[in-house]
Amino acid sequence: MKNGENNTVNPDTPETNRNLHTATMEILTYPNKFLSEPTHPVKNIDGELQNMIERMAVTMYQAPGIGLAAIQVGINQSFLIYDVSPPDSERSLQVLVNPRIVSKEGTTISEEEGCLSVPDFRADVKRAASILVEGFDRNEKPFRMEAQGLLAVVLQHEIDHLNGILFIDRISALKRGIYKRKVKKNLKNT
Numbered sequence: 368m369k370n371g372e373n374n375t376v377n378p379d380t381p382e383t384n385r386n387l388h389t390a391t392m393e394i395l396t397y398p399n400k401f402l403s404e405p406t407h408p409v410k411n412i413d414g415e416l417q418n419m420i421e422r423m424a425v426t427m428y429q430a431p432g433i434g435l436a437a438i439q440v441g442i443n444q445s446f447l448i449y450d451v452s453p454p455d456s457e458r459s460l461q462v463l464v465n466p467r468i469v470s471k472e473g474t475t476i477s478e479e480e481g482c483l484s485v486p487d488f489r490a491d492v493k494r495a496a497s498i499l500v501e502g503f504d505r506n507e508k509p510f511r512m513e514a515q516g517l518l519a520v521v522l523q524h525e526i527d528h529l530n531g532i533l534f535i536d537r538i539s540a541l542k543r544g545i546y547k548r549k550v551k552k553n554l555k556n557t
């Protein structure tokens with residue numbers, strides 16, 4: 368998920384500059400078909416996975432974004448990272464492996480939602496107001512978490528990605544059509 372306009376993380380801090388050029392990953396964008404394929408569960412939380420998490424973190428902070436699902440960088444496995452800490456506070460990278468939403472409550476409108484895989488477009492999206500998520504952390508510890516507000520929206524957005532769903536799949540066909548036409552036009556002009 369993309370940062371809000373007034374919530375910009377400064378990508379020039381030393382932390383994100385380490386190995387910036389070798390470590391960042393290419394973020395796939397709509398209409399890349401890979402983004403609409405559901406991912407496979409992670410079988411082993413091993414060194415390779417930790418390595419991918421680190422590279423995804425650099426990529427997310429550099430973008431800047433507040434959430435990134437593995438599928439967005441071409442990995443068809445079910446894990447995601449996020450960091451919803453306020454821009455002027457310490458970073459707090461979170462990792463969810465094989466996450467699933469076990470219950471939802473209420474509805475909320477996530478205003479001007481954006482996505483690193485859907486450049487130059489934002490829309491209001493109807494989301495559950497509160498969710499219960501289960502899965503594993505990066506140390507293979509099972510977790511169960513209740514989320515509300517921004518965190519609930521980010522997790523719904525990223526877990527959607529793992530199921531091959533983009534936020535534009537959750538808006539009206541009319542609004543989606545506007546974006547699709549724009550993308551088609553841009554592809555023709557390149």
Ligand code: NI
Nearest residue numbers: 368482483484
């Ligand atoms: Ni996204």
